Amino acid sequence: MLYGIDMNRVAVLESSTSQGFSIVVDNDGIIVDVDTDDIIMKKYREKTFQNVIEATGKSVIPGLVDGHTHPVWAGDRVHEFEMKLAGATYMEVHDAGGGIHFTVNHTCEATEDKLHTLFQSRLKAMVRAGTTLVECKSGYGLDTENEMKMLRVIDRGKKLGGIDISCTYCGAHAIPKNKTASEATKDVLENQIPAIKSQIDDQNMSVDNIDVFCEKGVFNVQQSRDILNAGKQIGLNINFHGDELNPLGSAEMGAEIGATAISHLEEITDNGILAMARSKTIAVILPTTAYILRLKPPPVRQMIDAGVPVALGSDFNPNAYCLSMPTVMHLACVNLRMSMSEALCAATINSAASLGRSDTHGSIEKGKLANLVIVDSPKWQHIIYELGCHSEIISYVIWHGEIV
Numbered sequence: 001m002l003y004g005i006d007m008n009r010v011a012v013l014e015s016s017t018s019q020g021f022s023i024v025v026d027n028d029g030i031i032v033d034v035d036t037d038d039i040i041m042k043k044y045r046e047k048t049f050q051n052v053i054e055a056t057g058k059s060v061i062p063g064l065v066d067g068h069t070h071p072v073w074a075g076d077r078v079h080e081f082e083m084k085l086a087g088a089t090y091m092e093v094h095d096a097g098g099g100i101h102f103t104v105n106h107t108c109e110a111t112e113d114k115l116h117t118l119f120q121s122r123l124k125a126m127v128r129a130g131t132t133l134v135e136c137k138s139g140y141g142l143d144t145e146n147e148m149k150m151l152r153v154i155d156r157g158k159k160l161g162g163i164d165i166s167c168t169y170c171g172a173h174a175i176p177k178n179k180t181a182s183e184a185t186k187d188v189l190e191n192q193i194p195a196i197k198s199q200i201d202d203q204n205m206s207v208d209n210i211d212v213f214c215e216k217g218v219f220n221v222q223q224s225r226d227i228l229n230a231g232k233q234i235g236l237n238i239n240f241h242g243d244e245l246n247p248l249g250s251a252e253m254g255a256e257i258g259a260t261a262i263s264h265l266e267e268i269t270d271n272g273i274l275a276m277a278r279s280k281t282i283a284v285i286l287p288t289t290a291y292i293l294r295l296k297p298p299p300v301r302q303m304i305d306a307g308v309p310v311a312l313g314s315d316f317n318p319n320a321y322c323l324s325m326p327t328v329m330h331l332a333c334v335n336l337r338m339s340m341s342e343a344l345c346a347a348t349i350n351s352a353a354s355l356g357r358s359d360t361h362g363s364i365e366k367g368k369l370a371n372l373v374i375v376d377s378p379k380w381q382h383i384i385y386e387l388g389c390h391s392e393i394i395s396y397v398i399w400h401g402e403i404v
Protein backbone atom coordinates (compact mmCIF):
# COMPACT_ATOMS: atom_id res chain seq x y z
CA MET A 1 0.00 0.00 0.00
CA LEU A 2 1.22 3.48 -0.74
CA TYR A 3 1.17 5.94 2.07
CA GLY A 4 0.54 9.60 1.49
CA ILE A 5 -1.81 12.49 1.75
CA ASP A 6 -2.78 11.73 -1.81
CA MET A 7 -2.89 8.02 -1.27
CA ASN A 8 -3.07 5.84 -4.37
CA ARG A 9 -2.12 8.67 -6.68
CA VAL A 10 1.35 7.40 -7.47
CA ALA A 11 0.87 5.41 -10.62
CA VAL A 12 3.66 3.01 -11.38
CA LEU A 13 3.50 1.39 -14.80
CA GLU A 14 5.39 -1.86 -14.90
CA SER A 15 5.92 -4.15 -17.83
CA SER A 16 6.26 -7.10 -15.45
CA THR A 17 2.45 -7.18 -15.38
CA SER A 18 0.92 -8.97 -18.35
CA GLN A 19 -0.74 -5.78 -19.62
CA GLY A 20 1.32 -3.15 -21.40
CA PHE A 21 0.48 0.48 -20.70
CA SER A 22 0.71 3.64 -22.77
CA ILE A 23 0.77 7.29 -21.78
CA VAL A 24 -0.43 9.90 -24.27
CA VAL A 25 0.96 13.44 -23.93
CA ASP A 26 -0.21 16.56 -25.77
CA ASN A 27 1.94 19.33 -27.25
CA ASP A 28 1.79 21.32 -24.00
CA GLY A 29 3.41 18.43 -22.15
CA ILE A 30 0.21 17.40 -20.37
CA ILE A 31 -0.82 13.77 -19.92
CA VAL A 32 -4.09 13.31 -21.80
CA ASP A 33 -4.50 9.58 -21.47
CA VAL A 34 -3.11 6.63 -19.52
CA ASP A 35 -4.43 3.19 -20.35
CA THR A 36 -3.57 -0.30 -21.54
CA ASP A 37 -1.88 -0.57 -24.94
CA ASP A 38 -4.98 -2.23 -26.45
CA ILE A 39 -7.32 0.57 -25.44
CA ILE A 40 -4.91 3.34 -26.49
CA MET A 41 -4.33 1.68 -29.89
CA LYS A 42 -8.07 1.51 -30.50
CA LYS A 43 -8.80 5.01 -29.25
CA TYR A 44 -6.03 6.72 -31.24
CA ARG A 45 -6.19 4.53 -34.38
CA GLU A 46 -6.87 7.56 -36.58
CA LYS A 47 -4.10 9.72 -35.06
CA THR A 48 -0.41 9.86 -35.81
CA PHE A 49 1.85 10.42 -32.84
CA GLN A 50 4.71 12.90 -33.35
CA ASN A 51 7.08 10.97 -31.11
CA VAL A 52 6.84 7.53 -29.60
CA ILE A 53 9.15 6.44 -26.80
CA GLU A 54 9.35 2.67 -26.78
CA ALA A 55 9.53 1.37 -23.21
CA THR A 56 8.81 -2.33 -23.56
CA GLY A 57 10.50 -4.24 -20.75
CA LYS A 58 10.94 -1.05 -18.72
CA SER A 59 8.82 0.67 -16.05
CA VAL A 60 7.61 4.23 -15.71
CA ILE A 61 7.46 6.20 -12.48
CA PRO A 62 6.54 9.85 -11.90
CA GLY A 63 9.38 12.37 -12.26
CA LEU A 64 11.08 12.59 -8.87
CA VAL A 65 10.41 15.65 -6.71
CA ASP A 66 13.20 16.90 -4.45
CA GLY A 67 11.50 18.71 -1.58
CA HIS A 68 14.50 20.51 -0.06
CA THR A 69 17.73 21.85 -1.56
CA HIS A 70 20.25 24.69 -1.15
CA PRO A 71 21.72 24.67 -4.68
CA VAL A 72 22.94 28.27 -5.16
CA TRP A 73 26.36 28.79 -3.59
CA ALA A 74 30.06 29.21 -4.24
CA GLY A 75 32.99 27.85 -2.20
CA ASP A 76 33.78 24.31 -1.28
CA ARG A 77 33.51 22.69 2.18
CA VAL A 78 35.22 19.36 1.67
CA HIS A 79 37.70 20.38 4.41
CA GLU A 80 34.78 20.53 6.86
CA PHE A 81 33.72 17.03 5.88
CA GLU A 82 37.16 15.96 7.03
CA MET A 83 36.72 17.86 10.34
CA LYS A 84 33.34 16.21 10.90
CA LEU A 85 34.76 12.77 10.14
CA ALA A 86 37.35 13.51 12.83
CA GLY A 87 34.57 14.19 15.34
CA ALA A 88 33.55 17.89 15.08
CA THR A 89 29.79 18.48 15.30
CA TYR A 90 27.81 20.59 12.81
CA MET A 91 27.34 23.39 15.39
CA GLU A 92 31.01 23.34 16.45
CA VAL A 93 32.05 23.99 12.84
CA HIS A 94 29.30 26.63 12.48
CA ASP A 95 30.23 28.45 15.71
CA ALA A 96 33.90 28.53 14.68
CA GLY A 97 32.88 30.65 11.66
CA GLY A 98 32.66 27.75 9.22
CA GLY A 99 29.55 26.00 7.94
CA ILE A 100 26.89 28.36 6.60
CA HIS A 101 29.12 31.40 7.36
CA PHE A 102 31.91 30.05 5.15
CA THR A 103 29.46 29.58 2.27
CA VAL A 104 27.91 33.02 2.88
CA ASN A 105 31.34 34.70 2.47
CA HIS A 106 32.01 32.92 -0.83
CA THR A 107 28.47 33.38 -2.15
CA CYS A 108 28.43 37.11 -1.37
CA GLU A 109 31.74 37.52 -3.25
CA ALA A 110 30.53 35.56 -6.29
CA THR A 111 28.92 37.30 -9.27
CA GLU A 112 25.38 36.50 -10.27
CA ASP A 113 26.66 34.89 -13.48
CA LYS A 114 29.05 32.63 -11.62
CA LEU A 115 26.26 31.51 -9.29
CA HIS A 116 24.03 30.93 -12.32
CA THR A 117 26.65 28.66 -13.95
CA LEU A 118 27.17 26.65 -10.77
CA PHE A 119 23.41 26.38 -10.24
CA GLN A 120 22.79 25.18 -13.80
CA SER A 121 25.36 22.41 -13.58
CA ARG A 122 23.81 21.21 -10.32
CA LEU A 123 20.32 21.25 -11.81
CA LYS A 124 21.55 19.19 -14.76
CA ALA A 125 22.99 16.58 -12.41
CA MET A 126 19.67 16.44 -10.54
CA VAL A 127 17.77 15.90 -13.80
CA ARG A 128 20.13 13.05 -14.77
CA ALA A 129 19.17 11.41 -11.48
CA GLY A 130 15.45 11.70 -12.27
CA THR A 131 14.44 14.94 -10.55
CA THR A 132 11.89 16.97 -12.53
CA LEU A 133 10.65 19.34 -9.77
CA VAL A 134 12.97 20.75 -7.14
CA GLU A 135 12.63 23.16 -4.24
CA CYS A 136 15.53 25.66 -4.27
CA LYS A 137 16.38 27.92 -1.33
CA SER A 138 18.26 31.18 -1.00
CA GLY A 139 19.96 31.67 2.38
CA TYR A 140 23.67 32.20 1.74
CA GLY A 141 23.27 35.98 1.32
CA LEU A 142 21.78 36.99 4.69
CA ASP A 143 21.35 40.63 3.59
CA THR A 144 18.88 42.20 1.18
CA GLU A 145 21.32 42.63 -1.70
CA ASN A 146 22.74 39.11 -1.62
CA GLU A 147 19.46 37.34 -0.86
CA MET A 148 17.90 39.14 -3.85
CA LYS A 149 20.89 38.09 -5.96
CA MET A 150 20.29 34.43 -5.03
CA LEU A 151 16.55 34.70 -5.66
CA ARG A 152 17.24 36.19 -9.11
CA VAL A 153 19.52 33.24 -9.92
CA ILE A 154 16.76 30.80 -8.92
CA ASP A 155 14.18 32.78 -10.90
CA ARG A 156 16.43 32.70 -13.98
CA GLY A 157 16.67 28.90 -13.64
CA LYS A 158 12.88 28.72 -13.36
CA LYS A 159 12.46 30.64 -16.60
CA LEU A 160 15.06 28.55 -18.45
CA GLY A 161 13.07 25.33 -17.90
CA GLY A 162 14.24 21.73 -18.30
CA ILE A 163 13.22 21.21 -14.67
CA ASP A 164 10.42 22.76 -12.58
CA ILE A 165 11.48 24.86 -9.61
CA SER A 166 9.77 25.97 -6.41
CA CYS A 167 11.65 28.99 -5.05
CA THR A 168 12.12 29.47 -1.31
CA TYR A 169 13.32 32.64 0.39
CA CYS A 170 15.52 31.64 3.36
CA GLY A 171 17.08 34.94 4.47
CA ALA A 172 16.88 33.71 8.08
CA HIS A 173 19.26 30.79 7.53
CA ALA A 174 21.93 31.98 9.99
CA ILE A 175 22.71 35.02 12.14
CA PRO A 176 25.08 37.29 10.19
CA LYS A 177 28.44 37.82 11.94
CA ASN A 178 27.76 41.52 12.63
CA LYS A 179 24.25 41.09 14.09
CA THR A 180 22.40 39.59 17.06
CA ALA A 181 19.47 37.24 16.43
CA SER A 182 16.98 40.02 17.17
CA GLU A 183 18.78 42.46 14.85
CA ALA A 184 18.80 39.81 12.13
CA THR A 185 15.07 39.17 12.67
CA LYS A 186 14.41 42.91 12.40
CA ASP A 187 16.41 43.10 9.15
CA VAL A 188 14.45 40.21 7.64
CA LEU A 189 11.10 41.70 8.71
CA GLU A 190 11.79 45.35 7.88
CA ASN A 191 14.11 45.16 4.87
CA GLN A 192 14.32 41.77 3.18
CA ILE A 193 10.65 40.73 3.14
CA PRO A 194 9.43 44.15 1.88
CA ALA A 195 12.10 44.04 -0.88
CA ILE A 196 10.86 40.62 -1.97
CA LYS A 197 7.25 41.78 -1.89
CA SER A 198 8.00 44.66 -4.23
CA GLN A 199 9.79 42.32 -6.68
CA ILE A 200 6.81 39.95 -6.60
CA ASP A 201 4.35 42.86 -7.06
CA ASP A 202 6.34 44.21 -10.01
CA GLN A 203 6.26 40.65 -11.42
CA ASN A 204 10.03 40.64 -11.83
CA MET A 205 10.37 37.53 -9.75
CA SER A 206 8.31 34.63 -8.48
CA VAL A 207 8.95 33.34 -4.97
CA ASP A 208 6.86 30.48 -3.59
CA ASN A 209 7.87 29.66 -0.01
CA ILE A 210 9.41 31.14 3.14
CA ASP A 211 11.93 29.29 5.28
CA VAL A 212 13.79 29.89 8.58
CA PHE A 213 16.43 27.81 10.39
CA CYS A 214 14.57 27.46 13.70
CA GLU A 215 17.31 26.11 15.96
CA LYS A 216 19.09 26.71 19.29
CA GLY A 217 21.77 29.36 18.61
CA VAL A 218 20.11 30.43 15.35
CA PHE A 219 16.47 31.75 15.24
CA ASN A 220 14.35 30.87 18.27
CA VAL A 221 10.72 29.78 18.04
CA GLN A 222 9.26 33.28 18.53
CA GLN A 223 11.60 34.89 15.98
CA SER A 224 10.88 32.08 13.53
CA ARG A 225 7.14 32.43 14.06
CA ASP A 226 7.29 36.20 13.37
CA ILE A 227 9.34 35.76 10.19
CA LEU A 228 7.21 32.89 8.86
CA ASN A 229 3.99 34.80 9.54
CA ALA A 230 5.37 37.85 7.73
CA GLY A 231 6.14 35.64 4.73
CA LYS A 232 2.66 34.16 4.87
CA GLN A 233 1.22 37.68 4.79
CA ILE A 234 2.91 38.36 1.46
CA GLY A 235 1.51 35.11 0.04
CA LEU A 236 4.38 32.66 0.61
CA ASN A 237 3.88 29.06 1.78
CA ILE A 238 5.53 28.25 5.10
CA ASN A 239 8.14 25.52 4.63
CA PHE A 240 10.96 25.62 7.19
CA HIS A 241 13.85 23.88 9.01
CA GLY A 242 12.76 22.69 12.47
CA ASP A 243 13.68 20.37 15.35
CA GLU A 244 16.89 19.24 13.66
CA LEU A 245 19.50 19.35 16.43
CA ASN A 246 17.34 20.22 19.46
CA PRO A 247 13.67 19.62 20.33
CA LEU A 248 12.57 23.28 20.37
CA GLY A 249 8.88 22.82 19.62
CA SER A 250 9.27 23.91 15.97
CA ALA A 251 6.82 21.23 14.86
CA GLU A 252 4.12 22.45 17.26
CA MET A 253 4.70 26.07 16.21
CA GLY A 254 4.63 25.20 12.50
CA ALA A 255 1.41 23.21 12.87
CA GLU A 256 -0.18 26.13 14.71
CA ILE A 257 0.66 28.77 12.09
CA GLY A 258 -0.43 26.61 9.15
CA ALA A 259 2.96 25.52 7.78
CA THR A 260 2.66 23.50 4.60
CA ALA A 261 5.85 21.61 5.47
CA ILE A 262 8.62 21.33 8.05
CA SER A 263 11.99 19.79 7.22
CA HIS A 264 14.48 17.70 9.24
CA LEU A 265 12.60 16.84 12.48
CA GLU A 266 15.29 14.48 13.81
CA GLU A 267 14.43 15.78 17.32
CA ILE A 268 10.65 16.06 16.99
CA THR A 269 8.76 15.16 20.19
CA ASP A 270 5.63 13.00 20.55
CA ASN A 271 3.59 16.19 20.92
CA GLY A 272 5.13 17.60 17.76
CA ILE A 273 4.16 14.45 15.86
CA LEU A 274 0.56 14.71 17.11
CA ALA A 275 0.40 18.40 16.18
CA MET A 276 1.69 17.76 12.64
CA ALA A 277 -0.68 14.82 12.16
CA ARG A 278 -3.62 17.00 13.20
CA SER A 279 -2.70 19.90 10.94
CA LYS A 280 -1.59 17.62 8.05
CA THR A 281 1.69 19.51 7.90
CA ILE A 282 4.06 17.54 5.69
CA ALA A 283 7.33 16.27 7.20
CA VAL A 284 10.14 16.70 4.66
CA ILE A 285 12.66 14.09 5.71
CA LEU A 286 16.32 14.48 4.71
CA PRO A 287 18.10 11.13 5.13
CA THR A 288 21.45 12.47 3.87
CA THR A 289 21.82 14.95 6.76
CA ALA A 290 21.26 12.44 9.54
CA TYR A 291 23.64 10.07 7.73
CA ILE A 292 26.46 12.58 7.16
CA LEU A 293 26.22 14.23 10.60
CA ARG A 294 25.56 10.90 12.31
CA LEU A 295 22.44 12.35 13.93
CA LYS A 296 19.67 10.42 15.57
CA PRO A 297 17.48 9.40 12.60
CA PRO A 298 14.08 11.17 12.43
CA PRO A 299 11.28 8.92 13.79
CA VAL A 300 9.73 8.30 10.40
CA ARG A 301 7.85 5.11 11.30
CA GLN A 302 6.25 6.83 14.28
CA MET A 303 5.27 9.76 12.05
CA ILE A 304 3.73 7.53 9.41
CA ASP A 305 1.85 5.50 12.02
CA ALA A 306 0.50 8.73 13.54
CA GLY A 307 -0.71 9.97 10.15
CA VAL A 308 1.93 12.61 9.37
CA PRO A 309 2.41 12.84 5.60
CA VAL A 310 6.08 12.15 4.85
CA ALA A 311 8.02 13.62 1.90
CA LEU A 312 11.71 13.35 0.99
CA GLY A 313 14.39 15.82 -0.03
CA SER A 314 18.10 15.57 -0.81
CA ASP A 315 19.03 18.65 1.28
CA PHE A 316 21.74 19.26 -1.33
CA ASN A 317 24.09 21.86 0.23
CA PRO A 318 27.84 22.13 0.95
CA ASN A 319 27.35 20.03 4.09
CA ALA A 320 25.26 17.28 2.44
CA TYR A 321 26.56 16.98 -1.12
CA CYS A 322 23.93 14.75 -2.68
CA LEU A 323 22.03 15.55 -5.88
CA SER A 324 20.42 12.14 -6.31
CA MET A 325 16.90 11.32 -5.15
CA PRO A 326 17.37 7.58 -5.92
CA THR A 327 20.19 7.63 -3.31
CA VAL A 328 17.92 9.52 -0.89
CA MET A 329 15.17 6.91 -1.33
CA HIS A 330 17.72 4.13 -0.73
CA LEU A 331 18.90 5.77 2.53
CA ALA A 332 15.26 6.32 3.58
CA CYS A 333 14.55 2.62 3.14
CA VAL A 334 17.68 1.27 4.83
CA ASN A 335 18.27 3.83 7.60
CA LEU A 336 14.75 5.09 8.25
CA ARG A 337 12.93 1.83 7.60
CA MET A 338 10.56 3.06 4.93
CA SER A 339 9.25 0.56 2.39
CA MET A 340 10.18 1.16 -1.26
CA SER A 341 6.58 2.14 -2.05
CA GLU A 342 6.55 4.62 0.81
CA ALA A 343 9.87 6.08 -0.33
CA LEU A 344 8.63 6.49 -3.91
CA CYS A 345 5.41 8.10 -2.70
CA ALA A 346 7.43 10.42 -0.42
CA ALA A 347 9.76 11.38 -3.30
CA THR A 348 6.92 12.10 -5.75
CA ILE A 349 3.34 12.95 -4.77
CA ASN A 350 4.11 13.89 -1.15
CA SER A 351 7.07 16.13 -1.98
CA ALA A 352 4.93 17.71 -4.70
CA ALA A 353 2.30 18.36 -1.99
CA SER A 354 4.97 19.86 0.29
CA LEU A 355 5.45 22.47 -2.46
CA GLY A 356 1.73 22.97 -3.08
CA ARG A 357 2.08 21.26 -6.49
CA SER A 358 0.24 17.96 -6.08
CA ASP A 359 -2.41 19.04 -8.58
CA THR A 360 0.12 19.23 -11.40
CA HIS A 361 3.07 17.07 -10.31
CA GLY A 362 3.98 13.85 -8.53
CA SER A 363 1.89 11.16 -10.23
CA ILE A 364 1.06 9.73 -13.65
CA GLU A 365 -2.47 10.99 -14.13
CA LYS A 366 -4.57 12.52 -16.84
CA GLY A 367 -4.33 16.33 -16.65
CA LYS A 368 -0.94 16.39 -14.94
CA LEU A 369 2.38 17.39 -16.43
CA ALA A 370 4.18 14.58 -18.26
CA ASN A 371 7.19 14.53 -15.91
CA LEU A 372 8.31 10.90 -15.96
CA VAL A 373 11.26 8.63 -15.34
CA ILE A 374 11.65 5.50 -17.46
CA VAL A 375 13.45 2.84 -15.46
CA ASP A 376 15.44 0.25 -17.39
CA SER A 377 13.92 -2.71 -15.61
CA PRO A 378 10.52 -4.42 -15.60
CA LYS A 379 10.51 -3.68 -11.87
CA TRP A 380 10.62 0.02 -10.86
CA GLN A 381 12.11 -0.91 -7.46
CA HIS A 382 15.51 -1.21 -9.17
CA ILE A 383 15.86 2.58 -9.10
CA ILE A 384 16.07 2.32 -5.28
CA TYR A 385 17.76 -1.05 -5.00
CA GLU A 386 20.72 -0.28 -7.28
CA LEU A 387 22.59 2.10 -4.97
CA GLY A 388 24.63 4.72 -6.82
CA CYS A 389 23.60 3.41 -10.25
CA HIS A 390 21.05 5.96 -11.43
CA SER A 391 22.96 6.65 -14.65
CA GLU A 392 22.66 2.96 -15.62
CA ILE A 393 19.13 2.30 -14.38
CA ILE A 394 17.44 5.43 -15.78
CA SER A 395 16.73 5.16 -19.53
CA TYR A 396 15.00 8.53 -19.96
CA VAL A 397 13.93 11.51 -17.92
CA ILE A 398 10.94 13.27 -19.42
CA TRP A 399 10.02 16.86 -18.52
CA HIS A 400 6.78 18.35 -19.90
CA GLY A 401 6.64 15.53 -22.44
CA GLU A 402 10.20 16.02 -23.76
CA ILE A 403 13.26 13.86 -23.14
CA VAL A 404 15.76 15.98 -21.15
Ligand code: NIG
Binding pocket: 070, 099, 100, 103, 213, 241, 244, 289, 315, 317, 318, 319, 320
Ligand atom coordinates in the same frame (compact mmCIF):
# COMPACT_ATOMS: atom_id res chain seq x y z
O1 NIG B 1 19.31 21.84 5.93
N1 NIG B 1 20.32 23.25 8.75
C1 NIG B 1 20.40 24.23 8.04
N2 NIG B 1 20.60 24.28 6.72
C2 NIG B 1 21.17 23.25 5.92
C3 NIG B 1 22.66 23.21 5.98
C4 NIG B 1 23.24 24.36 5.27
C5 NIG B 1 24.75 24.38 5.31
O2 NIG B 1 25.36 23.73 6.18
O3 NIG B 1 25.30 25.08 4.46
C6 NIG B 1 20.50 21.90 6.13
O4 NIG B 1 21.13 20.89 6.45
Ligand code: FE
Binding pocket: 068, 069, 070, 241, 315, 317
Ligand atom coordinates in the same frame (compact mmCIF):
# COMPACT_ATOMS: atom_id res chain seq x y z
FE1 FE C 1 18.34 22.59 4.54
